Amino acid sequence: MSIANNNKDVSWAGRYVAVIVVSLILAAAIGSMDLFEKTFVIQGKLSASHLVRFLGYSSALAALWMLGQHATLVLHKQGGRWAFMQHLILPVVTLVVVASVNSIALLVLKPMMNAAMHNIYNWVFIVGILACSAWVLMAVLGQSASLTQAFTSIAERIDAVGKTKECGACNTSNEVTAKFCKRCGKALPETAA
Numbered sequence: 791m792s793i794a795n796n797n798k799d800v801s802w803a804g805r806y807v808a809v810i811v812v813s814l815i816l817a818a819a820i821g822s823m824d825l826f827e828k829t830f831v832i833q834g835k836l837s838a839s840h841l842v843r844f845l846g847y848s849s850a851l852a853a854l855w856m857l858g859q860h861a862t863l864v865l866h867k868q869g870g871r872w873a874f875m876q877h878l879i880l881p882v883v884t885l886v887v888v889a890s891v892n893s894i895a896l897l898v899l900k901p902m903m904n905a906a907m908h909n910i911y912n913w914v915f916i917v918g919i920l921a922c923s924a925w926v927l928m929a930v931l932g933q934s935a936s937l938t939q940a941f942t943s944i945a946e947r948i949d950a951v952g953k954t955k956e957c958g959a960c961n962t963s964n965e966v967t968a969k970f971c972k973r974c975g976k977a978l979p980e981t982a983a
């Protein structure tokens with residue numbers, strides 16, 4: 791297999807997506823079974839269903855985070871136009887993970903916490919989420935030049951759709967981005983964007 795083929799191959803992402811989807815389905819399906827809902831670890835508070843959902847949702851999140859790491863690595867090796875995304879993926883994925891862990895960990899922790907502990911718990915996550923948001927902002931700021939470039943080139947392409955310019959020699963309509971006439975092959979003048 792050539793290196794060029796490896797670069798375009800995104801099948802590695804499928805494994806993570808499959809783990810995420812299957813974990814979520816299993817957690818929801820097994821967690822809603824009577825057997826699990828009515829069997830308790832802590833009577834009346836923490837059921838086997840809570841445990842199963844906690845495990846399923848955590849594996850899905852772990853897989854999401856690994857997907858982010860792997861994507862970062864691939865973009866780094868691959869280079870090219872979307873390479874700047876490598877600095878944005880991890881902060882965004884981490885923000886999603888931290889925000890989700892908050893409610894997932896509550897599944898098993900809530901029965902064991904009193905109001906004061908719950909408040910401390912909330913503050914830990916508030917600080918964590920704010921820190922991740924700052925990380926996302928810094929990453930966007932650091933990559934703003936590349937981001938602007940990517941968006942401008944997309945905008946230019948959209949702008950060029952449907953626009954034409956005529957060949958001076960044979961009057962054939964050519965795409966506004968064309969360098970040579972499609973009919974006679976004569977060089978076309980560069981058009982200012």
Ligand SMILES: [Zn+2]
Binds near residue numbers: 959960962976
């Ligand atoms: Zn022509």
